[in-house]
Structure formats: C-alpha cells, structure tokens
Amino acid sequence: MILKRDTHRRILFPWEGRGGLRRFIELGRVRPIALGLSxxxxxxxxxxxxxxxxxxxxxxxxxxxxxxxxxAYMADHEGGCPPALSAVPAQYARYKEPPADAWGNPLRLICPADKLGKSYVLESGGPDGVPGGLDRIQ
Structure with missing residues (x-):
C-alpha cells in the first residue's frame, strides 16, 4: 500500500506562516527598537x-x-532718531556694547519707520539672520 504525501505540508519561513509579515515584525526585538527610535x-x-x-x-x-x-534719546533730541544703536550715549543705555539677538546678530534700528504711526522700527533678523526676512522679530 502506497501512502499519499500530504501536499499542503512544506517548509515555511517565519514570515510565510500564519499572520505573514505582520506577525514577523511583531517579534519582541523589533517593537522596542522601533518604539525607542520614534x-x-x-x-x-x-x-x-x-x-x-x-x-x-x-x-x-x-x-x-x-x-x-x-x-529717551528721541525725547532729548526733539524726536530725532539716533543714527545707530551704537550712537546711543551711555546716559540712556543700560548696555555697554550694542545689543545682539539670541543668535549673535546685531539689532537693526530703522528711522524713520515705513509703518504709519511709528517713528522707528527696532528689529532682529530672527533665527536665520536675514534682515527683513519672514521670521524677523520686531
């Protein structure tokens, strides 16, 4: 008597069995590493x-x-702007050297201001340091 082979039996890789690739990825080592990286x-x-x-x-x-x-400088000079921040005398300023922003770029003083109602604009270039850029700080 000849026995028939079971045709559905074969050698499977771990990702070919039940659950497929999803089950293979859910193994214990992969999940903590992916979670840690995230x-x-x-x-x-x-x-x-x-x-x-x-x-x-x-x-x-x-x-x-x-x-x-x-x-204070403008009040003592009849509304006149200082030519630069370094030109503001020590009697008005509480700083010894011209101030800079958090990224080391010098602050800009624009006189007269382009905007209505303002006599000057004091601004920083922002994180990228570009004067008048989109991330400037006024």
Missing part, C-alpha cells in the same frame, strides 16, 4: 523647537530693554 526622534524635534522659541523670547526681551534708551 521616541528619540520626537524628543529631538521638541528640543529643537524649544531652543528656537527660547531664542525668540530672549530676543524679544532684549528689544524691550533697548526701547527705553531709544525713546
């Missing part, structure tokens, strides 16, 4: 964003600290 990527993205936002906050604080010196 978490690390998320933390780096949050860190970069917070570093940029902290620089913006520092630059805004610097701008607010410089404005009283410019306004």
């Amino acid at each position: 978490l690390l990527t998320l933390l780096v993205m949050i860190g970069v964003h917070e570093h940029r936002e902290a620089g913006i906050r520092r630059t805004r604080a610097t701008l607010l600290g410089v404005r009283p010196a410019i306004e």
Whole structure:
C-alpha cells in the first residue's frame, strides 16, 4: 500500500506562516527598537523647537530693554532718531556694547519707520539672520 504525501505540508519561513509579515515584525526585538527610535526622534524635534522659541523670547526681551534708551534719546533730541544703536550715549543705555539677538546678530534700528504711526522700527533678523526676512522679530 502506497501512502499519499500530504501536499499542503512544506517548509515555511517565519514570515510565510500564519499572520505573514505582520506577525514577523511583531517579534519582541523589533517593537522596542522601533518604539525607542520614534521616541528619540520626537524628543529631538521638541528640543529643537524649544531652543528656537527660547531664542525668540530672549530676543524679544532684549528689544524691550533697548526701547527705553531709544525713546529717551528721541525725547532729548526733539524726536530725532539716533543714527545707530551704537550712537546711543551711555546716559540712556543700560548696555555697554550694542545689543545682539539670541543668535549673535546685531539689532537693526530703522528711522524713520515705513509703518504709519511709528517713528522707528527696532528689529532682529530672527533665527536665520536675514534682515527683513519672514521670521524677523520686531
């Protein structure tokens, strides 16, 4: 008597069995590594964003600290703007050297201002340092 072979039996790779590739990926080693890499990527993205936002906050604080010196200079000079921030005398300024933004770029003083109702514009180039760029801080 001759026995017939079972035709459905064969050697299978781990990803060819029940569940296929999805089951193979769900193995114990792959999931923690993928989760760790995802978490690390998320933390780096949050860190970069917070570093940029902290620089913006520092630059805004610097701008607010410089404005009283410019306004005091203008009040004593009949509304005339100083030619540059370095030209503001020490009696008005609380800084020893011209202030810079959080990225080391010098602040810009524009007199007269292009906008109505403002006599001057004090601005920073922002994170990219481009004067008048899209991410400038005023």
